């Protein structure tokens with residue numbers, strides 16, 4: 001055998017050893033009923049054609065690799081932003097294992113969430129007993145301060161009523177009557193994780209605000225939206241707000257929960273918005289959302305309660321950050337200090353230093369609607385051209401807003417906006433209308449391999465690279481980081497293309 005206790009091989013080299021190669025070849029020959037390699041190659045070539053692209057784009061009844069997750073995942077993420085809050089997902093256990101593993105693989109942190117573990121009997125008779133037992137167990141085993149309930153497909157298909165189930169569980173003594181159990185129905189067969197986030201945050205605010213009377217104060221609420229880069233982004237946001245001297249509440253801050261230190265103590269709960277602050281946030285002067293498409297229902301609710309509202313699209317780079325800071329300044333009456341003005345100037349300087357390398361570069365961008373909007377806007381600020389802008393969970397309204405934004409810039413004229421399309425569609429787009437760079441998440445690595453388009457991992461989930469989420473993307477500092485990432489990709493590619501001595505190395509330059 002190629003490995004022993006003294007010679008342990010990682011799986012990457014292990015399966016290249018002759019024994020494994022032979023085993024895998026036999027498996028293919030004997031059990032996979034494969035078609036000849038030439039036929040596979042021929043079909044592979046056909047999938048790169050315009051003809052196949054048209055058929056692929058006309059596809060209606062099948063989704064292949066959607067760039068989105070289901071609603072409850074967004075609800076679990078949202079709950080992680082509140083003080084000592086345990087996510088309780090009413091439904092099947094496997095779904096919740098998926099949310100936990102998805103979040104933990106991205107953040108490289110444990111993620112706690114419980115399930116009511118509905119099985120066949122609950123599917124037939126309803127999951128009330130699961131709710132009653134589940135809330136009691138969660139309360140006594142994990143001692144949370146709040147339990148935030150959401151649902152999987154299963155509970156939604158049979159129509160379980162969370163409001164009455166939770167009340168019944170309280171009446172049966174699962175948790176004290178006054179214990180906070182906000183809830184949100186999060187049907188996974190419609191919308192995506194961003195809608196689940198929206199429903200969950202709205203559910204939490206409704207729980208605390210619904211019957212309370214508002215007295216307007218001067219604080220500002222900020223809702224970050226579903227954000228895999230919350231660790232870096234929320235801290236950057238707080239730094240900017242502190243520099244401005246703004247009195248604020250971040251409604252849902254998961255930055256500490258997903259970045260606990262290794263100091264010998266396991267923290268099931270860490271950080272998060274204090275529940276007293278959530279209650280008091282009703283009195284805020286206004287609520288600002290950093291991700292419009294993530295928070296439509298929540299903002300509507302804040303507006304109904306009498307607050308001024310405003311929303312942005314994952315503000316990063318120059319103009320988007322300007323707009324955010326000016327809005328915060330107007331709402332809070334605080335001026336933007338010189339220190340931030342200097343940061344802005346430094347980002348502009350960096351962009352000017354490098355503009356010749358990025359001017360005219362073509363991009364494909366995919367992810368959540370706000371992220372795609374933000375990245376398209378930023379690459380245009382660098383002189384780049386977004387060619388394919390794709391959001392599987394994008395709506396008609398998103399498409400229209402994107403179109404208006406792209407049409408307002410000479411760099412956006414060639415762009416096409418693809419709402420509701422998936423990554424298999426994007427594969428066809430990349431083969432037929434190639435670009436210089438692909439911006440997305442780890443799932444893009446298959447597109448990178450197939451089409452040879454360099455991939456930048458800048459949005460959730462990032463499973464196959466570590467710690468990127470610890471650095472901000474938002475604000476001027478975030479813009480600097482994105483700028484650097486774009487440039488690194490350009491230079492790495494250029495080095496690769498010019499690395500053969502005597503053949504391509506005329507431009508293998510030390511100074512770029």
Ligand code: SF4
Pocket residue numbers: 070071072094095098151152153154188189
């Ligand atoms: S789509 Fe439905 S079944 Fe699948 S993980 Fe989400 S809730 Fe569970």
